[in-house]
Amino acid sequence: MKNVTITLPDDILARARVEAAKQAKSLSRYVSDAVAEKVGGTEDPMSILRPFFTGPGFPGISKNLPTREELYAEREEELVRRYESHRLHGGSERAGKAEDRDRLADQDGRDQEPGSEPAKPE
Structure with a gap:
């Protein structure tokens, strides 16, 4: 502890005493x-840090957060909805396009004989 010299007016010194x-x-x-x-x-320097170490100090914020089970249930419901909607539409559009390409490739292959070149337009 250090000693400090201060100067006070007489009336303030008397009231302070x-x-x-x-x-x-x-x-x-x-x-x-x-x-x-x-x-x-x-x-006590730790008195400043004690509230930080004992918890968040925001009583309403932790009560509003969903629990782990609620988060997983929400995610599961979303995945089930996606799966069911996918099955209801009969597959994706890409699957239909792939089937169309396969049919076209088969038809092109049947028109040509092996070893022959396609006719070139003049």
């Missing part, structure tokens, strides 16, 4: 407590 006496403190202790209260000084 009276207030210190009412609280059963020395003038030095009274001024020290007043300064600590004004600047927010703490005796």
Whole structure:
């Protein structure tokens, strides 16, 4: 602890001594407590970090978050809906296009004999 010299007007010094006496403190202790209260000084550095270590400190935020089971149930419902809607439409559009290409390729292959070249337009 360091010693500090301060200068006070006589009337403020007298009132400070009276207030210190009412609280059963020395003038030095009274001024020290007043300064600590004004600047927010703490005796225990851990008292600042204690709220951080004990929890989030936002009572409403953690209550609004869904639980793990709710998240998984929501995801499962979404996947089931996708699967059922896929089956209702009879497959994807890409599958139909692939079948069309296969049929066209088979027809083109039947028109040509092996080893022969297709006719070139003139």
